[in-house]
Amino acid sequence: MFSESLAWLIIALPVAAFLLNGTVVRAFIGTDTRVAGWVTISAVAGSFILSLFALASVASKGAAVHDPHNWLTVQGFDLTFGILLDQLTSIMFVVVSGVSLVVQFYSQQYMHGDKSYTRYYSYMALFTASMLGLVSARNVVQLFVFWELVGVSSYLLIGFWMERPSAAAAAKKAFLMTRFGDFGFLLGILYLYFVNPSYLDIPTLYEAVGAGAIAAGVATWISLGLFMGAIGKSAQFPLHSWLPDAMEGPTSVSALIHSATMVTAGVFLVARFFPLFHASNMMDLVVLIGGVTAVFAASMGLVANDIKRVLAYSTISQLGYMVMALGLGAYAPALFHLFTHAFFKAGLFLGSGSVHHASGTFNMKYMGGLRKNMPWTYWTMVIGSLSLAGIFPFSGFWSKDELLASAFERGSTIGWVALILGLTAALMTAFYMFRAIFLTFHGEYKGGAEAEAEDAKKNNLPMPVGLGHTHRQESPWVMVAPLVVLASLAIVIGFLVNPLFDLGPIKKHSFATFVTERNVNVFTGGHGEEAVDDGHAETSHLPDAVEAGAAPEFSLPTAVISTVLAVGGILLAYSMYITGSVSPAAMGRRLPTVHKLLFRKYYFDELYEDRLVIRVFYARVVRFFAWFDVSWIDNVNVQLSKLTANVGRGLANVQSGQTQTYAAIMAIGVVAALLALLVWGN
């Protein structure tokens, strides 16, 4: 049995690394010492090994719901903290610590020579610890605490190069927009508390939902609040616009927190409260938000020129897929996609970092022809892109296909809407990923950072920030090795983890079976004989939530259609950027409105920053409060002080300085006192 203290240790190791780097290493060894990297890497490696043990323990012995510890007692209400180590948590443990480990290793080279190397590694350790704490929380409040810690550390990491105004602004934007969603999350928690304080404990909540103790209307409001938090954290429409800007952080940060871990926290939240969502009336809303986000973000990726922004839009789009799947009740496919996506997307981001290392820029207009210079980066990124596009047999194919199949299986209007949105996004994804690949690695080399700087000078544009040096060669092995690891995972993990048929010792749909087992253990307290055998969930012991969460049957039509669309997207990109038979410029001219709309990101930044913040918030709300502050709050003080001053000035006249006047007043006073004593005394 995996003991509770070991589970705590998974979180505590990166915390220790954070403290060690932040205090001892920074103060006594140096602000740019390699020691910091070793400290964080060994701590995260420890967490990763323990996570594997945790996964093995859960796989063999079932979920472990450890007893809560009392943290606070307020007027008879006990706030508890504890570890909930179920299938969902154990998978998230492995994903988070695994991707984090690879990224930390890569960062040694990528961040080499940065003057704040130690600070980087302390923040990364803090981030990893927060995320690990988030996924293992047993209490909603505990989850929220780690949720906010994730927010803080992402703020610190996005704004890591805080001397760049754009990075500082991006960090602020990310923090405020996710906070906006967290506001809803907090309201959801409060409502849950008022329904019944004991429901803050997640296993208790599961039992209550399973027993039907929470009415659908109540569940809807709570889920809506929680979903707001998820929308903010996972950059779903309409709170998506912070994520592309968050690319201002170091690329390794983007790889860790804006592809594989932090942004999946929103998906995780929906998965964690899946029974509650399932009991509510808002599943269709979840589908719509996710589906719209998937298409909407993908369409912006079609025209972006910054390779990291393309990846950022694809992340939003893929998160949209996961959310959509959760809304459809496809619990296992959503988590499977989260799992596969984490690896290939981290690989793609790290690959873009490697490209930046060589060309000094992220702007694809100035790349090209890098295939010959950096074959390792090229091939790993191609594998990642094929996987993302959903091409057989890469991991993305399996998970994306399961998503689409579950939409197909669902039928009805919402299923068809989801299917169409999903297929549209799949087409766009294939196109923009291969547009990025072709622009970056094929064709003529267009000069890299130096050419970009020259162009900016020539056209009197502001100099782009973050330009590096150009040296067209493969990155060092410290950067390439993580790419190779992640690319190999992208090839094999899809069918190794969740095959369509029994693959030796690996059973058919083993991933789906594994994650849906969770509910068996949590609801009945037992495990083993009740576990579903193939993830298809015909068993009636399971609550509705699990029946809906099982893996769908492989559906050949959707697989064929999605593959055809993906190949079509790739061919379109090929004809546009390699053979030139379809001119992208001509297409942009033919559809100027569409191109502009996409290029300006649907004017969402203008809507939020100009319309909402400046014209409504500043001009109306803030101005009202400013007026109220000046003419009421301040004015009361001003008038009160004027009154005091006037009274004082009047009284001051009594003090004339004439001694005899004082004496006369005193004498009169004494006489008056004596007379009073005579008259009223006795």
Add this chain to the structure above:
Amino acid sequence: MTLEHVLLVSGIIFAIGLYGVLSRRNTISLLMSLELMFNAVVIAAVAFSRFTPPAGLADGGIVTANEVRAALTGHVLAVFIIAVAAAESALALALIFALYRTKETVEITDVAEMRR
């Protein structure tokens, strides 16, 4: 001669002194008037002491030490007042000198530096 006669004299002297304090503008005269008020108080204190016999003596018993002390309180007070008045006069005269040196006046109404 009874207590009332002496108190009457004391009261008259006090009133004259008070009148002087309130009406004279010359600081020296003011000081002299103040002395008159002091002396009125001294007379009253001694008179009370003189015309109030010790409690023990009145009922024909033994006079204790405490009763003697109580009977002498007025006299002691008189000695104190005289000493304090002498010290005050010296101080006040010094102040008047200083006043005259700086402002070339001894008129009390010309000195109003302490007003607000």
